[in-house]
Amino acid sequence: MVQYITKAGDQWDIIAKNVYGDEYKADLLMAANFPLLDIFQFDAGIVVECPELTETLNETMPPWRI
Template identity: 55%
Template sequence: MDKKLDVYYTKEGDTWDKIAYNVYNDELLYIDLMLANVLLIDIAVFDANIPVICPDIKPTNNANLPPWKQ
């Protein structure tokens, strides 16, 4: 179980949804980021250089999404 974790280092002014968009190209995955970083959950706007763990998130089934979201 030697799995490498991806870490994103914040930039001044980053927010959870902005980090999710930068990492996963989907701002709605901010919830997964928050759950993986419970010690940072009370931060709304980040200072620079804070490490945020980015879990490996499996793609969801796009069949139920509207065409512009697929």
């Protein structure tokens, strides 16, 4: 698991974009960091655990075709 150290003003979607290149992966970060869920905008220096992506899905195909 990778750790991300926040900068002042970071938000879940910004962190997901920085770590995964996709702001829609914020739900993965939130699930891995339950104690931090009450934070909307982070102060600098908070450690956020970032789980590694284990599976890449082809998002252009419907799920029943994968």
